Structures are given as C-alpha cells and as structure tokens.
Amino acid sequence: MNRYNKILAISFVLLIILSVISLSLGVKSLTLETVFNTVINGGDEDFIINQYRLPRIIISILVGIGLAVSGVLTQGIIRNPLASPDLMGISGGAGLFACSSLLIWPEVHSALLPLIAILGGFSAAFLIWLLNHFNHPSPARLALVGIAVSAFLTSCINFILVLHPVEMNSAMIWLTGSLWGRNWDYIWPLLPWLIILVPFSFYLAWSLDLSALGEETATSLGVNTERLQVLALSSAVALASVSVAVCGTIGFVGLLAPHLARLLVGPRHKLILPIAALTGALLVLSADTLSRNLAPPLEMPAGVLTAVLGAPYFIFLLYRYKGW
Amino acid sequence: MTLSFLFPPKKLMSVFILITVLLMGFVCSLYGQSEFSLRVNDVWNLFVSYDKSNINQQIILSLRLPRSLTAAVIGFNLGIAGLLMQGLTRNPLASPTLFAISSGAACLTALNSLTVASIGGLSNEAVAFVGALTGGGLVFLLGGGLSSNQNALRLILAGIAINGLLTSLTRAVLIIADDMAYSLLHWLSGSLSGIDWSSWSQLWPLSLLGLFIATSTCRGLNLNALGEQTAASLGVNVTWLRIRICLAVLILTSISVTVAGPIAFVGLIAPHLARSWCGSNHFMLLPAAGLSGAALVCWADLVSRNIIPPAETPVGIITALIGTPFFIYLILKGKR
Numbered sequence: 223m224n225r226y227n228k229i230l231a232i233s234f235v236l237l238i239i240l241s242v243i244s245l246s247l248g249v250k251s252l253t254l255e256t257v258f259n260t261v262i263n264g265g266d267e268d269f270i271i272n273q274y275r276l277p278r279i280i281i282s283i284l285v286g287i288g289l290a291v292s293g294v295l296t297q298g299i300i301r302n303p304l305a306s307p308d309l310m311g312i313s314g315g316a317g318l319f320a321c322s323s324l325l326i327w328p329e330v331h332s333a334l335l336p337l338i339a340i341l342g343g344f345s346a347a348f349l350i351w352l353l354n355h356f357n358h359p360s361p362a363r364l365a366l367v368g369i370a371v372s373a374f375l376t377s378c379i380n381f382i383l384v385l386h387p388v389e390m391n392s393a394m395i396w397l398t399g400s401l402w403g404r405n406w407d408y409i410w411p412l413l414p415w416l417i418i419l420v421p422f423s424f425y426l427a428w429s430l431d432l433s434a435l436g437e438e439t440a441t442s443l444g445v446n447t448e449r450l451q452v453l454a455l456s457s458a459v460a461l462a463s464v465s466v467a468v469c470g471t472i473g474f475v476g477l478l479a480p481h482l483a484r485l486l487v488g489p490r491h492k493l494i495l496p497i498a499a500l501t502g503a504l505l506v507l508s509a510d511t512l513s514r515n516l517a518p519p520l521e522m523p524a525g526v527l528t529a530v531l532g533a534p535y536f537i538f539l540l541y542r543y544k545g546w
Numbered sequence: 547m548t549l550s551f552l553f554p555p556k557k558l559m560s561v562f563i564l565i566t567v568l569l570m571g572f573v574c575s576l577y578g579q580s581e582f583s584l585r586v587n588d589v590w591n592l593f594v595s596y597d598k599s600n601i602n603q604q605i606i607l608s609l610r611l612p613r614s615l616t617a618a619v620i621g622f623n624l625g626i627a628g629l630l631m632q633g634l635t636r637n638p639l640a641s642p643t644l645f646a647i648s649s650g651a652a653c654l655t656a657l658n659s660l661t662v663a664s665i666g667g668l669s670n671e672a673v674a675f676v677g678a679l680t681g682g683g684l685v686f687l688l689g690g691g692l693s694s695n696q697n698a699l700r701l702i703l704a705g706i707a708i709n710g711l712l713t714s715l716t717r718a719v720l721i722i723a724d725d726m727a728y729s730l731l732h733w734l735s736g737s738l739s740g741i742d743w744s745s746w747s748q749l750w751p752l753s754l755l756g757l758f759i760a761t762s763t764c765r766g767l768n769l770n771a772l773g774e775q776t777a778a779s780l781g782v783n784v785t786w787l788r789i790r791i792c793l794a795v796l797i798l799t800s801i802s803v804t805v806a807g808p809i810a811f812v813g814l815i816a817p818h819l820a821r822s823w824c825g826s827n828h829f830m831l832l833p834a835a836g837l838s839g840a841a842l843v844c845w846a847d848l849v850s851r852n853i854i855p856p857a858e859t860p861v862g863i864i865t866a867l868i869g870t871p872f873f874i875y876l877i878l879k880g881k882r
Contacts (some may be wrong), residue, residue: 306705357878362699366877369706374870377810377863384859398717439697473710478825517722526714533711537688540700540707 224396226493229486233500240504241279244511245271249518277406282469282510282524283503284412286475288465290502291423291475294483295458295492298430299451303539304365307343307462311368314375315346315470316463321379321396321470325386330462333411336464343463347455348372353379362543376471391521398474399525402512408468415464419457420499426454427491434489472525474532481539504533560644561830568618571844575614575851576606603837614821617847617861618840619753620738620806621816623798625839626760628813629820629831633767633874634791637698638876641814642678643869645705648713648808650681651800652734656716660723674800682796736809736862738847745805756798757836764788764828771826773871809862811869812839820875842868875878 246257252267260271293306307313319342323330330338353359353367376397384392391402428448432440437447462476481496503510513522576589588602592611597603624642631640642648655670656678689704690697716734732739766787770779778784802809816839817831824834846864853859 353874353878359878362703363877363880366703366706367874368697369703370870370874370877373706374867374874377866377870381859381863381867384857384863385854387857394717394721396649398714520721522721526718529710529714530718533707533714536707537704540689540703543700 272388281404282506285465286503286506287499288476290479290498292458292461293480294498295454299454302361308473311346311371312343313466314372316343316466317471318375320467336467339463339467343459347459394523397472398523400523401469421542430491474528575848576610612743612746616741617843620802621839621843622836623802624812625816625835627795627798629817629835630791635674639702643810645685647678647799648707649709651678651803651867652711652808653716674804678796678800733807735860736807737860739858749805752801767828774825810866
C-alpha cells in the first residue's frame with residue numbers, strides 16, 4: 223500500500239468515524255449502539271437520527287465535496303493560490319440569487335433553486351471576468367477584486383434580508399452559511415449535479431496537469447486550453463453554486479481543501495481531487511458537528527467555524543505568497 | 547498672506563460646496579421621511595421661534611436633531627480616521643473598515659455588552675478602544691506592516707481576512723447570547739436607529755479629543771507624504787507622529803463604533819473625495835475629509851430611512867453598497 227492510498231484510506235476512515243460521532247452527538251446524545259440500531263432498523267430515535275442528523279451529515283459531506291472540487295478547478299485554471307470560489311465572489315453571487323429568489327418567491331420549486339444559484343454564480347464570474355479582461359490586474363490584485371465583489375454581494379444579501387426580515391437562523395444561512403434545518407428534501411436537488419460534475423472534473427484532471435506547465439506547452443501537448451478553461455471554470459462555478467443553494471456561503475472550504483490536498487499528495491490533479499473532496503467533506507462535517515454541539519440547543523452557523531479556521535490560514539498563505 | 551496660501555479660491559469653493567451639501571443632507575434628514583408630516587418650516591421654527599407645545603418641533607428636537615448630529619459627527623470622525631491612516635501608510639486603500647479596526651472594536655463591544663466575557667468592568671468606550679487596538683494591531687503584525695519591505699496589497703488582504711474573522715466571531719457571540727441578538731445584528735452592520743441625546747453626549751467629548759490630536763498631526767503628515775526619511779530629515783519625529791496618528795485613529799473609530807456600530811467604507815471614500823477636491827495639503831484635507839464623511843453619512847442615513855418607511859435599514863448597509871464598488875474602482879485604478 224503506497225503513501226497515497228494510505229492517505230486516502232485514512233481520510234475516508236476519518237470521515238466515517240466523524241459521521242458516526244456526529245450522528246450520536248447533539249442536544250440529545252445517544253450511544254453508538256442506539257445509533258447503529260436506529261440507522262438500520264428505525265425505532266424510537268428514528269426522527270432524530272434518520273430524519274434530522276443523517277440528512278444533515280450527508281448534505282455537509284456533499285457540500286464539502288462540491289466546494290472542494292470547485293476550489294481545485296479554480297486554482298488549477300487561475301493558478302493563483304489565493305483563488306477560490308468564495309473569495310472570487312462566485313459563492314456570493316449564487317447566494318444572492320438563491321436568497322433573493324427564496325425571499326421574493328417563497329414557493330420556488332426546490333429543483334429550480336440550484337439553477338437560479340448557478341445563474342447567480344455565472345453572473346458574478348462574468349463580472350470578475352469583465353474586470354479582469356479590461357484591466358488585467360496582477361494575481362494578488364485580482365484576489366482583492368474578487369474579495370471586494372463578494373463583499374458587495376454580501377452587503378446586497380444583507381440589504382435584502384433587511385427588506386424581508388426572516389428568522390435569525392435562516393438569515394444566518396445566507397450571511398455566513400449554515401446547515402440549519404436542512405433535511406432530505408435538500409439532498410435530491412443537489413445530488414444529480416454532483417454525480418455529473420465530480421466525475422467530469424476527474425476527466426479534466428489530466429489536462430489541468432498539463433496546463434500547469436504553461437499555456438504554450440499545454441497547447442503543444444494537445445490540450446485545447448481555451449476549451450479547458452471554459453469547461454473547468456464552468457464546472458467550478460456550477461459546483462460552488464449548487465452547494466451554496468443548499469446551505470449558503472460556507473467560506474474558506476474551497477480555499478483550504480485544495481491547499482491541504484496539495485500539501486499531502488503533491489501537484490497532480492488526479493491525486494489531488496479525491497483527497498481535496500474528502501478534506502472538504504471533513505471540514506464542513508466537523509464544522510457542522512461543532513456548530514450543533516458548542517452551545518446546544520443553540521446553533522452556530524457552520525460558516526462561522528470555517529471562517530475561524532480559514533482566515534488564519536489565508537493570512538499564512540499571504541506570508542508565503544511571493545508573486546506580489 | 548498665510549491665509550491666502552491656505553485657502554486658494556478654488557479650494558475655498560470646494561469647501562463651500564461641501565459644506566452646502568452637508569447642510570442640505572443635515573436639514574433634509576431633520577425633517578425627511580417621518581410618520582408625522584414634518585416640514586422644513588418646522589426645522590426653521592425650531593431654531594427661530596421655539597415653541598414647546600408644538601409636537602413637530604419636539605420630535606425634531608428630541609429624535610431627529612441628536613440623530614442627525616450624531617450621523618454628521620460619526621461621518622466626520624470616520625473620514626478623518628481614514629485620511630490619517632491613508633496618510634500614515636501611504637496606502638490609498640487604508641481605512642478603519644479594511645484594517646479591521648472597526649470590526650475589532652465591534653467584536654469586543656459585543657462580547658462586553660453580552661457579558662460573555664466581561665472585561666474588567668471597563669466602560670464601553672474603553673472596551674471599544676482596546677478592541678480597535680487589537681484589530682488594527684493584528685493586521686499590522688500579520689500583514690507585515692512592520693517589516694521594511696511592506697506590501698500594500700498584503701496589508702489589505704490580511705486586513706480583510708482578520709475583518710472576516712472578527713465579524714464571524716462577533717456573529718458567533720451574538721448567536722450564543724440569543725435573546726439580544728436581533729438588535730445587535732442591526733447594530734453590527736452600523737445603525738443609527740437608537741440614537742438620542744445621551745449617545746450624543748457620549749460621542750462629542752472623545753470626538754473632540756480625537757479631532758484635536760488629528761489636527762496636531764497635519765504638518766507631520768504633509769512632510770510624511772514626501773517619504774519617511776525626508777520627513778525625519780526635515781525635523782519630524784516620525785515615531786511620535788505615528789503614535790499620535792494611531793491614537794487619533796483609534797479614538798475616533800472606537801467612539802464611532804461604540805455609538806453606531808461599524809459603518810463601513812466611509813473612512814475609505816471620504817478621504818478620496820476630499821483629495822479630488824482639495825489637493826494634498828493635509829491642513830485642507832482634514833476638514834474636507836471630515837465634511838465629506840459627514841455629508842456621506844447624513845445622506846446615507848436619509849436614504850436608509852426612506853427605503854422601507856416605517857422600518858429602518860441599517861445605515862452601514864447603504865454605505866457598504868456605495869463603498870464596495872468604489873473600493874473595486876480603487877483597486878483597479880491603483881495598478882498604474
């Protein structure tokens with residue numbers, strides 16, 4: 223068993239262990255035995271385990287995978303260590319569209335929501351692309367533009383929430399990202415997108431490796447770089463947007479997970495992608511578990527916890543970054 | 547002679563325009579948008595022939611006047627704080643919001659007021675001051691502001707990261723202390739809704755102190771614009787100058803945050819407006835930046851009350867909606 227498989231196995235096992243722990247912890251803590259029994263046979267705790275905690279865990283894993291893969295694709299194409307869907311304003315755009323459609327039109331069909339979010343994500347991406355196209359800012363400056371755009375979109379969300387006051391926890395979903403009140407209904411609109419886009423990003427992995435050698439080398443090795451850029455960025459935007467449509471703008475996962483994966487397994491995208499996906503899932507899942515258990519029965523938004531972790535890491539990246 | 551040097555006619559004009567804009571915003575926010583039908587006349591009469599039994603005048607005197615005054619002074623404070631920071635760091639993007647000074651003050655104030663971690667029985671102002679110091683200090687330390695090859699962009703990016711971190715922490719604190727959360731959530735994005743005369747009396751003494759310190763740094767800032775070494779060789783005690791500037795910025799920002807929460811981006815926009823009108827002499831820039839900030843907050847407050855009439859939008863959201871596009875513009879422009 224080589225090192226890579228070991229890392230893969232370890233993170234997979236960690237994810238399983240964490241899921242089980244997350245199933246058993248909460249306002250009402252349950253023994254592991256009860257948890258296993260209930261998952262398999264149902265019973266007295268059926269509602270808590272199977273209707274409340276299990277869907278949340280599955281959603282946090284899916285969302286973590288989506289955000290992480292999106293981050294890998296974004297960083298692979300833009301080749302900027304500070305790039306990630308949430309720092310580029312893509313999550314912000316998706317969040318704004320999803321949130322405003324929900325508040326203005328509350329009966330919106332849940333399958334439609336990811337589409338609306340994707341529309342928002344693409345609008346934000348297009349805005350960034352326009353700014354980049356006409357101004358050619360340096361990579362660090364581009365990161366700053368992305369952050370400013372996402373700050374603008376966040377204040378738009380803030381504004382809309384003031385116009386349509388909602389309950390505190392739902393407001394927090396859109397302001398910082400949270401898995402509060404998410405149940406099975408939210409899994410089905412999310413799942414098909416991931417089933418299509420995650421394998422597709424594996425298909426792109428090889429070309430991403432080549433494009434890391436520089437555009438000219440990649441072209442001479444048979445990669446259609448323009449097509450690659452469009453495909454990879456579109457899937458990145460779509461993945462981030464559908465995740466945001468479900469649980470709001472959980473920050474820094476799309477930044478952290480690819481970096482951690484690259485640190486663990488080196489620069490090859492085929493190797494990075496699974497590890498990044500698992501790391502992202504671990505991040506979101508542990509943030510959600512903590513958020514439910516720090517001060518029960520109150521709930522913290524998971525996005526607060528990922529920000530507490532992610533912001534220091536971002537500053538660490540700034541330290542190492544040399545391309546000013 | 548000196549006076550004509552300080553106030554050339556063109557600049558005098560721009561200051562005049564600024565004051566007019568400010569006054570218009572001020573007066574409009576005194577009578578505009580109310581459940582009662584207030585009119586300009588009521589404002590006029592309040593000052594000319596004060597009638598104790600007139601309900602409209604009473605409303606203006608007890609609700610609107612403190613609010614508008616507070617809005618103006620907070621804008622003034624933030625504008626000056628931004629100007630001082632931009633002068634000190636020679637970084638056009640420096641401002642209390644982006645260097646996490648506001649959010650540091652807000653974070654500690656929230657902690658303190660919810661008594662999650664009561665800090666030694668200090669007053670709100672002192673707590674906000676410590677918070678502002680912590681936020682700004684962190685940004686400078688972590689963003690490499692002390693090293694010799696400091697980089698403007700790195701400093702800003704570090705500031706934004708710490709700003710995000712502190713805002714998240716504040717939100718977490720708010721949620722744990724659930725019962726007071728919603729009003730604090732409003733305060734957290736900068737709101738002038740609960741202002742009365744007591745906030746005004748809390749605000750003005752420290753603002754005056756801050757303004758006094760800020761004025762004393764003008765000459766130093768003018769010379770500092772030529773470069774630190776030049777300034778030192780021209781007899782400026784650079785360390786002492788820095789200390790005074792930091793003190794002024796911290797006082798001005800923290801008192802504003804204590805009263806109205808972190809009103810975003812005023813400290814970024816106001817100095818740029820002032821610079822485009824008044825050149826680069828800090829003796830002129832200081833009042834101009836202050837007045838622009840005051841006008842900005844007054845107008846933003848007026849807008850915030852007009853959007854959904856009976857309810858109020860936090861004024862910080864309005865300034866953020868104006869400020870972030872301006873911020874993007876500055877980033878893109880700064881390349882050249």
